[in-house]
Amino acid sequence: MIAIGNPYRRDDGAARKVVRALQLPPDARLEVCLQLTPELAAEMAGMDRTIFVDADVRSGAPALEPIPEGSVYPSPIGHALSPAEVVAMARGLFGYKGEAWLCRVPGEDFSDGEGLSAVAASNADAAVDLLANFTGFARKNRIEKRKERRLLCADLVNVRWTDADGVAHEEVANLEDISGHGLCLQLEQPVQPGVRVAVAAGETVMQGEVRYCREELFGWFCGVQLDEGAEWPKDRYQPKHLLDPDALSGPRKGP
Numbered sequence: 001m002i003a004i005g006n007p008y009r010r011d012d013g014a015a016r017k018v019v020r021a022l023q024l025p026p027d028a029r030l031e032v033c034l035q036l037t038p039e040l041a042a043e044m045a046g047m048d049r050t051i052f053v054d055a056d057v058r059s060g061a062p063a064l065e066p067i068p069e070g071s072v073y074p075s076p077i078g079h080a081l082s083p084a085e086v087v088a089m090a091r092g093l094f095g096y097k098g099e100a101w102l103c104r105v106p107g108e109d110f111s112d113g114e115g116l117s118a119v120a121a122s123n124a125d126a127a128v129d130l131l132a133n134f135t136g137f138a139r140k141n142r143i144e145k146r147k148e149r150r151l152l153c154a155d156l157v158n159v160r161w162t163d164a165d166g167v168a169h170e171e172v173a174n175l176e177d178i179s180g181h182g183l184c185l186q187l188e189q190p191v192q193p194g195v196r197v198a199v200a201a202g203e204t205v206m207q208g209e210v211r212y213c214r215e216e217l218f219g220w221f222c223g224v225q226l227d228e229g230a231e232w233p234k235d236r237y238q239p240k241h242l243l244d245p246d247a248l249s250g251p252r253k254g255p
Helices: 010-020 039-044 083-094 118-135 142-146
Strands: 002-004 031-033 049-056 063-066 099-106 151-162 168-178 182-187 196-201 204-216 219-226
Touching (some): 002 010, 010 031, 010 118, 031 039, 049 083, 049 118, 083 099, 099 118, 182 204
Parallel strands (some): 002 031
Antiparallel strands (some): 063 099, 151 168, 151 196, 168 182, 182 219
16 A cells, blocks of 8 residues: 655645554555655565555545556646556566555645645545455554543643644643543644644653644643554653542442
8 A cells, every 4th residue: 555645735645644544454565655656666566456545636535446557647736656657667567467546535725734624634534434445454443542541631731733824833732631542732722623733741742633623711622633653652751630530439339
């Protein structure tokens, strides 16, 4: 599986979000690249199937389409090579005999900046289901992460992000709660869902994606899903005033 796109051009990074949500088996290979290069054609040799995942400037629903032999057309958003061109090279130069597919993930904002638009985020989510059904690869279980026990806390952290206009922001926020794969921040300004943030806490930096942001009485509360491999490092960072809500419950009364 080959994910193509630049995460610093907003919706052009949609493919990365898609492949991060899939649990690939040990015998599958994943390549993540800014643009396609001839070297990828050689790496396809010996594979039974190759799936390219790429953002698309055309509107509509995500689609999974076969790349027929002999079909060569330019990439719609200017990557160095198109998937069809790489497949043609793999077949002609390296004897590739496997299937070739292109998963298109439509977006609407390809300007400089991080984070997906609402349209691209929704299409990326649908593309994950599309690929999971087609390949049989498991979708990483978001529900189990949401069920993780969240610990209450009150600690100041530094938050950095880039908005849709490419403007960089930095703000000191209050860390309201934390779990292994997520956290809640209280900010003075809203952050659009889909935007990536870096949260510096002590000597630790945790990175993830804003899943929701809502206004309440004392500011904006943003839920962040941490990246795979960037979970809360409990051995290096313990928030101040950490409290397990279960500890507030008294012992259960007998019948």
